[in-house]
Structure formats: C-alpha cells, structure tokens
Amino acid sequence: MRELPVAGRPPAERADAARNRRRILAAAAAVIAERGADGLSMDEVARRAGVGVGTVYRRFGDRARLAYAVVDDRERGFQAAFLHGPPPLGPGASPSERLRAFLHALADRTDAQAELLVMAEADPPDARFRDGSYGLYHLHLAMLVGQVRPAADAAYLADALLAPLAANLILHQRRTRGMPVERIKAGLDTLAEGLLRTPADPD
Missing domain, CATH: 1.10.357 (Tetracycline Repressor; domain 2)
Known part of the structure; x- marks a missing residue:
C-alpha cells in the first residue's frame, strides 16, 4: 500500500534519498571532525559518501548549509x-x-x-x-x-x-x-x- 500524504507534513522521503542523506551527513561529520569546519569539502564528502558531488550540491546547496545540516x-x-x-x-x-x-x-x-x-x-x-x-x-x-x-x-x-x-x-x-x-x-x-x-x- 502507498502511504498517503498528511496535511502539514513534508512529503515522505524516498528510501534511497534518505540513505544518501544519512551517508552524506555522516561523511561531512567525519570530515569536520578530522579537518575542522574550514576543511569541509563537498568533493571529499561526496567521495566518502559514495555519491556524486552533484548529489551533494542538489541536496544541500553549499558548504554552509551542509555544515548546518550536520x-x-x-x-x-x-x-x-x-x-x-x-x-x-x-x-x-x-x-x-x-x-x-x-x-x-x-x-x-x-x-x-x-x-x-x-x-x-x-x-x-x-x-x-x-x-x-x-x-x-x-x-x-x-x-x-x-x-x-x-x-x-x-x-x-x-x-x-x-x-x-x-x-x-x-x-x-x-x-x-x-x-x-x-x-x-x-x-x-x-x-x-x-x-x-x-x-x-x-x-
């Protein structure tokens, strides 16, 4: 059965998108832990998360928004x-x-x-x-x-x-x-x- 949307709630996230989000955030947290906030690199996060760098940019926009998401x-x-x-x-x-x-x-x-x-x-x-x-x-x-x-x-x-x-x-x-x-x-x-x-x- 398909889950119906609930009024006032954002659309449910696809399972693959949710997995990617978790992997990107985990990778970003690891980079920040190793290099500090100034060392956060979208390319490095994408490499560690196993996704394309375009996916990271589409999902979070820029380094600042990715950092705040972490x-x-x-x-x-x-x-x-x-x-x-x-x-x-x-x-x-x-x-x-x-x-x-x-x-x-x-x-x-x-x-x-x-x-x-x-x-x-x-x-x-x-x-x-x-x-x-x-x-x-x-x-x-x-x-x-x-x-x-x-x-x-x-x-x-x-x-x-x-x-x-x-x-x-x-x-x-x-x-x-x-x-x-x-x-x-x-x-x-x-x-x-x-x-x-x-x-x-x-x-």
Whole structure:
C-alpha cells in the first residue's frame, strides 16, 4: 500500500534519498571532525559518501548549509535523548540525576561540534538565544530546577547553568586552556550543586 500524504507534513522521503542523506551527513561529520569546519569539502564528502558531488550540491546547496545540516542532525538526536530516551538523561531518573546527565551530555554535544556551533551563534550577537534549541534547553532545565528547588528562580538558574556551555567558551577552554571535557563536567557539577543547594543545607 502507498502511504498517503498528511496535511502539514513534508512529503515522505524516498528510501534511497534518505540513505544518501544519512551517508552524506555522516561523511561531512567525519570530515569536520578530522579537518575542522574550514576543511569541509563537498568533493571529499561526496567521495566518502559514495555519491556524486552533484548529489551533494542538489541536496544541500553549499558548504554552509551542509555544515548546518550536520549540526541539526546531531541536535535532533540529542533532543530525542533527553526528552524521550532512557534515564538518567531521559525520563525515569530523579530531577537531580537528570539535570546532571543533561549538563554532561550537552557538554559532550557542544564539544563535538564547537566550531560549527560558534559559526551558528556568531551572527547576530544574540543568535544563541534566538535559536529554538536554547529555548528548549532552558525550558527543560527550568523544569528540573523547579522540581529540585521549588522556591528558587528556576528561569534565572536555567540561564546560569547554560551560560558555561556556550560553544565559544567550550572551544576556548578546550583549545587555549587545554581542559579535558571531564574537567568541564566536574566544574558544571560543582556549579549546579552550589546553585541548587537549598537555604537549609549546611555550607
């Protein structure tokens, strides 16, 4: 039976087109991981993906759009993990455990694509906060903070917890200061513990 189109939904992607898309994005991610965003080459991506370079251009248009597609592809997987995936990142763990797992996972996600995210956040200056992903992260963290500490200003604390995860700061810490990701995660743990400590807790 042929699947009928659903109003408001884009047309279903052909199986071969979907396979090509996945192969191209995987190849582009590999090139960026090896050479950085500036080293992204449409010819090299096509060669690794086993498709013609024309296919890459028809599908993504240019290097910039291909780079952002790589970011978006990973972003969808990350969002699915913390919204619907297994605990502790997904539902089923305590709010404190989920909060810690989210900060760690976002540190990994930002580190993996820091160069591309810096490009995306650079113009305009408030681009990071206009992006839909930031709004979702903020909403998720504010919910968890409110569950851990109901009397706190959850909206402000969510921003405070996201501030150290800006891509340009992560890139500076990793490349200029030589910090391993585990050190960044340990710092996030310390920050979260301090922000979420209730007034009744001993200092």
